[in-house]
Amino acid sequence: MKLELRGISKAFGSFYANKDIDLVVDDAEIHCLLGENGAGKSTLMNVLYGLYQPTEGQILLDGKPVEFNGPGDAMAAGIGMVHQHFMLIPVFTVAENIALGAEATKAAGVLDLQVTRKKIREISDRYGFDVDPDALVEDLPVGVQQRVEIIKALVRDAKVLILDEPTAVLTPQETDELLEIMRQLKANGTSIVFISHKLREVRAVSDVITVIRRGQVIDSVGAETSTTELANLMVGRAVELNLNKEPATPGAARFQVRELSVVNELGATTLDAVSFDIHEGEILAVAGVQGNGQTELTEAILGTQPVAAGSISLDGTELVGKSVKQVLRSGLGFVPEDRSVHGLVSQFTIEENLVLDLYDRPPFAKGISMNLGEVKKNATKQIADFDVRTDNQLNPASSLSGGNQQKVVMARELSRDLKLFIASQPTRGVDVGSIEFLHRRIVAERDKGTPVMIVSTELDEVMELADRIAVLYKGRVNGIVPGNTSREVLGLMMAGVSAEEAFAQADFATSANEPVEAQPVPLETTEPTDTQEGEAQ
Amino acid sequence: MTATLPSMSAISVLPSKKTPIIFSVLAVIVLVSFGLLGNSQTASFSLTSAGDAFSLPDLVFPGRASNIVIGVLLAALAAYSWMLRAKGRVLPVWAVAVGAVLFVLAFLIWVVSGANINSISLASLLAGGVVLAVPLVFGSLSGVLSERSGVVNIAIEGQLLGGAFTAAIVASVTQNAFAGLVAAGIAGAVVSLVLALFSIKYLVNQIIVGVVLNVLVSGITGFLFTTVMQEDPELYNSPVHLPTIAIPGLSAIPVIGPILFKQSVIGYLMYIAVFLVWFGLYKTRWGLRVRAVGEHPKAADTLGIKVNRTRFWNVTLGGIVAGIGGSFFTLVAIDSFTKEISGGRGFIALAAVIFGRWNPLGAFAAALLFGFADNLQVMLTIIGTPVPSQFMAMMPYLVTIFAVAGLVGRSRGPAAVGDPYVKE
Numbered sequence: 001m002k003l004e005l006r007g008i009s010k011a012f013g014s015f016y017a018n019k020d021i022d023l024v025v026d027d028a029e030i031h032c033l034l035g036e037n038g039a040g041k042s043t044l045m046n047v048l049y050g051l052y053q054p055t056e057g058q059i060l061l062d063g064k065p066v067e068f069n070g071p072g073d074a075m076a077a078g079i080g081m082v083h084q085h086f087m088l089i090p091v092f093t094v095a096e097n098i099a100l101g102a103e104a105t106k107a108a109g110v111l112d113l114q115v116t117r118k119k120i121r122e123i124s125d126r127y128g129f130d131v132d133p134d135a136l137v138e139d140l141p142v143g144v145q146q147r148v149e150i151i152k153a154l155v156r157d158a159k160v161l162i163l164d165e166p167t168a169v170l171t172p173q174e175t176d177e178l179l180e181i182m183r184q185l186k187a188n189g190t191s192i193v194f195i196s197h198k199l200r201e202v203r204a205v206s207d208v209i210t211v212i213r214r215g216q217v218i219d220s221v222g223a224e225t226s227t228t229e230l231a232n233l234m235v236g237r238a239v240e241l242n243l244n245k246e247p248a249t250p251g252a253a254r255f256q257v258r259e260l261s262v263v264n265e266l267g268a269t270t271l272d273a274v275s276f277d278i279h280e281g282e283i284l285a286v287a288g289v290q291g292n293g294q295t296e297l298t299e300a301i302l303g304t305q306p307v308a309a310g311s312i313s314l315d316g317t318e319l320v321g322k323s324v325k326q327v328l329r330s331g332l333g334f335v336p337e338d339r340s341v342h343g344l345v346s347q348f349t350i351e352e353n354l355v356l357d358l359y360d361r362p363p364f365a366k367g368i369s370m371n372l373g374e375v376k377k378n379a380t381k382q383i384a385d386f387d388v389r390t391d392n393q394l395n396p397a398s399s400l401s402g403g404n405q406q407k408v409v410m411a412r413e414l415s416r417d418l419k420l421f422i423a424s425q426p427t428r429g430v431d432v433g434s435i436e437f438l439h440r441r442i443v444a445e446r447d448k449g450t451p452v453m454i455v456s457t458e459l460d461e462v463m464e465l466a467d468r469i470a471v472l473y474k475g476r477v478n479g480i481v482p483g484n485t486s487r488e489v490l491g492l493m494m495a496g497v498s499a500e501e502a503f504a505q506a507d508f509a510t511s512a513n514e515p516v517e518a519q520p521v522p523l524e525t526t527e528p529t530d531t532q533e534g535e536a537q
Numbered sequence: 538m539t540a541t542l543p544s545m546s547a548i549s550v551l552p553s554k555k556t557p558i559i560f561s562v563l564a565v566i567v568l569v570s571f572g573l574l575g576n577s578q579t580a581s582f583s584l585t586s587a588g589d590a591f592s593l594p595d596l597v598f599p600g601r602a603s604n605i606v607i608g609v610l611l612a613a614l615a616a617y618s619w620m621l622r623a624k625g626r627v628l629p630v631w632a633v634a635v636g637a638v639l640f641v642l643a644f645l646i647w648v649v650s651g652a653n654i655n656s657i658s659l660a661s662l663l664a665g666g667v668v669l670a671v672p673l674v675f676g677s678l679s680g681v682l683s684e685r686s687g688v689v690n691i692a693i694e695g696q697l698l699g700g701a702f703t704a705a706i707v708a709s710v711t712q713n714a715f716a717g718l719v720a721a722g723i724a725g726a727v728v729s730l731v732l733a734l735f736s737i738k739y740l741v742n743q744i745i746v747g748v749v750l751n752v753l754v755s756g757i758t759g760f761l762f763t764t765v766m767q768e769d770p771e772l773y774n775s776p777v778h779l780p781t782i783a784i785p786g787l788s789a790i791p792v793i794g795p796i797l798f799k800q801s802v803i804g805y806l807m808y809i810a811v812f813l814v815w816f817g818l819y820k821t822r823w824g825l826r827v828r829a830v831g832e833h834p835k836a837a838d839t840l841g842i843k844v845n846r847t848r849f850w851n852v853t854l855g856g857i858v859a860g861i862g863g864s865f866f867t868l869v870a871i872d873s874f875t876k877e878i879s880g881g882r883g884f885i886a887l888a889a890v891i892f893g894r895w896n897p898l899g900a901f902a903a904a905l906l907f908g909f910a911d912n913l914q915v916m917l918t919i920i921g922t923p924v925p926s927q928f929m930a931m932m933p934y935l936v937t938i939f940a941v942a943g944l945v946g947r948s949r950g951p952a953a954v955g956d957p958y959v960k961e
Contacts, residue, residue, distance in 0.1 A: 049839075051838075051839065051960075070838075070841055071838065071839045071840065071841050072840075072841025073841075075840075075841060081839070083839065086836075087833070087835065087836035087839045087840070088833075088836060089828075089829050089832045089833045089836055090832070090833075090952075091832060091952075092825075092828075092829070092832070096825060099825065100825055100826065100829050100836075100837070100840050100842070101826075101837070101840030101841050101842055102840070103822040103825060105821075105822050108821070109821045109822045109823055110820055110821050110822075111820060111821055111822055111825060267552075
């Protein structure tokens with residue numbers, strides 16, 4: 001089915017999230033929408049899916065104008081969408097989730113899940129999905145949940161499938177599998193709109209790439225466009241994709257975690273005998289697919305998660321059992337993974353947010369009162385240092401963009417004298433320009449001699465920053481490898497393969513002189529770590 | 538990708554000490570207070586009531602001896618529980634249930650053997666418990682219907698009270714009990730409509746609306762009671778009652794006959810309603826959609842389900858159910874309406890919703906338990922127990938608190954309950 005958007009605009013108040021967008025998706029085409037977070041890609045797709053009404057413009061299917069008053073209309077017209085945050089009900093089975101909204105029923109509205117199960121098996125067999133219709137969705141790994149979402153769209157006869165940032169939650173191997181599924185779908189005549197900001201995947205699978213910036217279409221280009229060109233189009237200026245950091249000069253092991261275990265309130269072991277060291281002047285990146293113990297690890301170090309067993313020591317001082325305040329006072333700088341919930345008080349001003357963990361000591365505290373002059377001075381300085389874009393430091397933190405919020409959190413944490421710096425997902429949802437800036441700051445902290453721990457689910461980021469990489473899998477450290485380890489090896493380790501085995505498998509693939517999955521674009525030309533990958537192979 | 542990590546090493550975190558401690562304490566209480574210090578007289582429980590087709594022999598227990606035996610059994614259970622905990626395991630559910638039954642039995646033997654009359658009718662204890670549970674069951678079904686769709690229903694008390702009042706006045710004026718029954722349903726629906734309107738359309742905090750509604754209904758019915766009903770009780774407050782229908786033959790079966798086959802219309806409706814709500818929620822398209830809306834409204838919305846409309850009708854339906862339950866007070870149980878006739882049972886019904894884990898069958902069982910505790914209190918006061926009646930009067934509420942806090946612990950309700958759904 002041919003899909004056409006003509007002059008679509010979507011305004012929220014006076015702000016245009018989309019302005020005058022034209023887009024044509026041909027029959028059986030994989031069309032990528034490339035753009036930074038907040039560029040307006042998801043808004044556009046929500047308009048297409050009937051969740052938002054366009055302020056202006058027209059949607060045409062096979063040349064005929066259509067109007068969607070809700071997702072039901074869009075689905076009836078043959079449009080399916082896999083949302084970035086899955087629209088699945090965790091306590092329902094796969095079959096119930098897929099039946100929902102289009103239930104097969106017997107007399108008097110009694111559910112007939114047998115019909116749904118049959119359909120699921122059909123689609124599952126055709127694409128090799130291996131999905132059990134009677135499994136509870138909350139028990140399934142994220143990759144399988146995504147397949148459930150795809151089945152959900154296919155059961156409803158989707159001719160156009162929208163995939164909104166589908167790879168954000170996947171391991172590199174799962175990503176490759178998804179790309180393969182996308183090619184199969186295309187071969188069966190389904191058109192795909194693929195939303196992403198990851199250049200590697202976009203180039204690997206797309207027929208056409210449309211770049212969106214600040215709600216407007218910048219250009220439509222082919223998949224042969226180079227990563228640098230795509231990045232420049234996306235950001236709107238020349239971007240330095242490589243950090244080119246100096247090699248680390250690690251000193252003594254200052255931070256030590258030994259046999260650390262965490263058990264959650266349901267009694268499941270979420271962190272299982274984790275041990276590692278971080279040396280002076282070194283960045284240890286903790287890689288892994290989301291939900292493999294990263295959150296528990298950082299929270300256990302900070303002291304907000306009860307530790308079941310093990311020890312955490314910083315410069316010889318035991319941190320387990322100390323209060324959060326004591327831990328912070330012993331020299332920990334901590335950037336939490338969700339800045340808007342745990343990093344900032346969004347209704348407080350930027351000034352106040354910059355002293356959230358410093359307010360009670362000099363120079364900001366004076367007896368029982370606060371020295372507001374110092375708070376103001378501090379804010380002015382930090383905002384200048386970290387290039388926080390705001391017109392007034394008395395604005396609430398919520399008024400800032402994601403990247404600038406993260407700069408505020410980072411500025412606050414780095415403004416103390418640190419003995420250890422931990423940042424979780426330091427650049428999640430941050431624009432490319434700010435990513436570069438934040439990365440340089442993290443490296444600068446390392447160069448001052450501070451042990452640094454970065455937790456990231458973005459492999460690009462891990463490879464960019466790490467001097468050493470610890471891979472977490474199901475709550476365990478599945479090996480610690482050098483910072484220049486290849487993407488393939490890391491991907492295998494993130495899926496649970498041991499380090500040795502992963503190196504062996506990757507070597508085999510390389511020596512056989514073909515990539516693991518047949519790809520139109522060879523993996524070697526990926527961004528932004530071309531040089532590092534080159535060195536590894 | 539064949540090689541994977543070895544399986545998780547077990548970490549020695551022992552299960553909570555709660556269960557073994559509770560069982561140890563219960564064992565001591567039964568052994569010492571009920572057994573050794575208990576009364577040596579017998580306790581007899583009769584299983585037959587008047588009109589039964591055949592009679593069963595009474596169950597007779599020697600007070601002290603039986604309780605020493607039960608105490609030893611409970612102590613064994615406690616020891617078993619400690620032993621399992623040392624191995625990192627917990628007591629299986631059946632053993633917990635056996636322990637609970639044993640304790641209740643020991644308590645009954647102790648109270649009855651020490652009372653002025655050493656005999657109690659188990660048949661009427663159970664039958665009466667079911668009768669007292671009727672409004673609780675309807676109230677809890679109202680809660681289940683509403684909360685499964687994502688709206689907190691604190692207003693059950695108001696719905697029961699509104700139903701009771703309206704049933705009384707309509708059944709008096711029309712001299713037709715069925716008209717009262719229908720009117721009660723409408724009254725419950727009206728209370729619910731206010732809840733639905735404010736919480737769904739105007740996004741007012743659902744708990745606050747619920748609390749305010751309870752106070753409002755209490756105020757209005759109290760006012761109308763003094764200004765209208767008491768002016769002319771003959772005309773306005775002498776409702777015709779619903780007849781009790783005994784099914785010939787079946788109702789003469791001892792113990793279960795009166796419970797299942799000798800009920801008022803509302804009593805039979807209760808069994809039907811529990812089944813229908815359960816079947817509807819878990820077996821039909823309607824139920825799947827309702828549960829989806831209560832768990833993840835946005836997901837439901839992306840599949841073309843009208844979230845707020847579903848919630849609106851579910852809350853209203855809940856109101857009808859609770860209203861009918863309220864009419865039980867004035868059309869079956871009590872002669873006429875009095876102020877605050879529902880007496881906080883709406884809140885007990887709410888506890889039954891949680892205790893029953895938002896499942897109609899669970900809520901039904903919980904409501905029966907509370908009704909049973911309520912009736913036991915009444916009957917024990919009659920036979921004259923060693924325990925002061927004030928303490929006995931607390932029993933239903935103590936059972937509620939222990940049931941909800943102790944036995945259930947953290948139960949997981951619908952994920953989106955309490956959150957209004959607003960489209961961006």
